[in-house]
Amino acid sequence: KSSSLLDWLYKIEFGPPIEAKRGWPNCDLCPLCKRVQECGTHLFYKCHFTRRLWSLIIDKYHILGLDTTGWPLFDSVEAWWASTCDNDTPNHQPKASLTMLVSWTMWNERNARVFKHKSAPPTILLASIETEANLWIIAGANKLGSIILRE
Ligand SMILES: [Zn+2]
Numbered sequence: 099k100s101s102s103l104l105d106w107l108y109k110i111e112f113g114p115p116i117e118a119k120r121g122w123p124n125c126d127l128c129p130l131c132k133r134v135q136e137c138g139t140h141l142f143y144k145c146h147f148t149r150r151l152w153s154l155i156i157d158k159y160h161i162l163g164l165d166t167t168g169w170p171l172f173d174s175v176e177a178w179w180a181s182t183c184d185n186d187t188p189n190h191q192p193k194a195s196l197t198m199l200v201s202w203t204m205w206n207e208r209n210a211r212v213f214k215h216k217s218a219p220p221t222i223l224l225a226s227i228e229t230e231a232n233l234w235i236i237a238g239a240n241k242l243g244s245i246i247l248r249e
Contacts, residue, residue: 128140128141128145128147129208129211129212129217130145130146130147130148130204130207130208130211131145131146131147131148133146139175141204141205141208142175142178142201142204142205143166143169143170143172143175143178144169144170144172145204147220148200148204149166149167149169150220151200151204151220151223151224152164152166152200153166154220154221154224155196155200155224155227158224159245159246161189161193161196161245162188162189163187163188163189163193164182164193168181169181179197182197183197189244189245191241192241192242192243192244192245192246193245195234195239195241195242196231196242196245196246199227199230199231199234199242200227203223203226203227203230204223207223228246231246232246
């Protein structure tokens with residue numbers, strides 16, 4: 099369910115004591131775009147790098163109703179989530195699955211860069227998202243399959 103992603107994102111955004119222990123820095127330079135100070139959930143929907151990856155996905159799968167250009171204007175995860183996969187947006191269920199998958203990938207990539215000093219370009223992350231999506235679909239994520247497995 100989409101609410102588990104929201105719970106997870108909220109913990110990141112509103113749980114500074116826990117995240118501080120786990121190494122969430124107080125606004126260091128974002129390890130993904132290296133352009134802006136990373137605060138809270140920047141990497142999920144404001145980051146230039148994340149939105150570039152999303153553009154690759156949207157173009158490849160012709161996903162309607164997703165446009166990343168306005169994302170930096172959202173001031174909360176809740177507002178961003180509502181704009182992308184709220185119940186009254188088209189295809190909201192597969193988009194919610196996809197949003198969860200991409201956000202999880204960005205979080206892992208961010209951690210790989212911070213803690214392991216390893217980095218992958220958007221094209222590699224796109225391939226890993228596709229691999230993961232296929233596993234989800236095999237496991238029964240039919241809604242995700244409705245937008246990802248078109249070829
Ligand atoms: Zn960034």
